[in-house]
Amino acid sequence: MAKTRNYTKAERIRIQVLHEEGLSCRQIARRVRKSPAGVAALLQKLRQTSSVRDRRRTGRPRVTTARDDRILCRMSLRDRKKTAVKLHQEWTNGGAVTASVRTTCRRLLDHGLRSCKARKKPLIKPDQKRKRLAWAHRHKNGLKDSGTVCYGLTNPVSS
Numbered sequence: 581m582a583k584t585r586n587y588t589k590a591e592r593i594r595i596q597v598l599h600e601e602g603l604s605c606r607q608i609a610r611r612v613r614k615s616p617a618g619v620a621a622l623l624q625k626l627r628q629t630s631s632v633r634d635r636r637r638t639g640r641p642r643v644t645t646a647r648d649d650r651i652l653c654r655m656s657l658r659d660r661k662k663t664a665v666k667l668h669q670e671w672t673n674g675g676a677v678t679a680s681v682r683t684t685c686r687r688l689l690d691h692g693l694r695s696c697k698a699r700k701k702p703l704i705k706p707d708q709k710r711k712r713l714a715w716a717h718r719h720k721n722g723l724k725d726s727g728t729v730c731y732g733l734t735n736p737v738s739s
Contacts, residue, residue: 587614587618587622591612591614592622592632592633593632594612595608595612595614595619595622595623595632596626596632598611598612599623599626605619605620605623643677643678643679643683644677644679644683644687648671648676648677648687649687649690649691651671652667652671652684652687652688653687653688653691653693655667655670655671656688656693656695657693660696661696662695662696663695663696663697664681664684664685664688664695664696664697665681667684667688667695668680668681668684671684
């Protein structure tokens with residue numbers, strides 16, 4: 581597992597200044613409250629590149645721009661109940677953005693937002709439940725006589 585050594589710009593400059601004062605890696609690490617290995621790696625980068633700035637990262641370039649991400653966030657905030665699929669369709673409709681639904685979800689998560697999942701529809705609606713129960717109460721005596729059982733109600737009626 582790789583170790584992450586993410587330092588802020590202020591921490592990088594402070595480490596550089598402490599190194600120029602003649603402190604060792606361990607002493608610097610204690611003062612900055614970071615690991616000695618991380619400080620050593622930063623100082624090695626300083627020796628190689630004579631700069632403590634972050635190097636350009638390798639990897640796949642982003643499909644969307646910061647502007648596209650802001651547009652997506654505004655769309656999500658406008659209607660909080662939209663699913664990721666609906667947001668994706670609306671976002672990519674113009675043709676400017678060509679991203680997947682998964683990318684849409686990731687961009688929302690990056691900005692602290694969540695896309696909603698479509699709610700599973702109930703097997704029977706509350707209105708239908710009420711009607712079935714009323715029917716069962718009306719036909720309670722008829723069901724007892726015939727010997728059939730009516731399920732799906734709050735109280736099954738049987739003979």
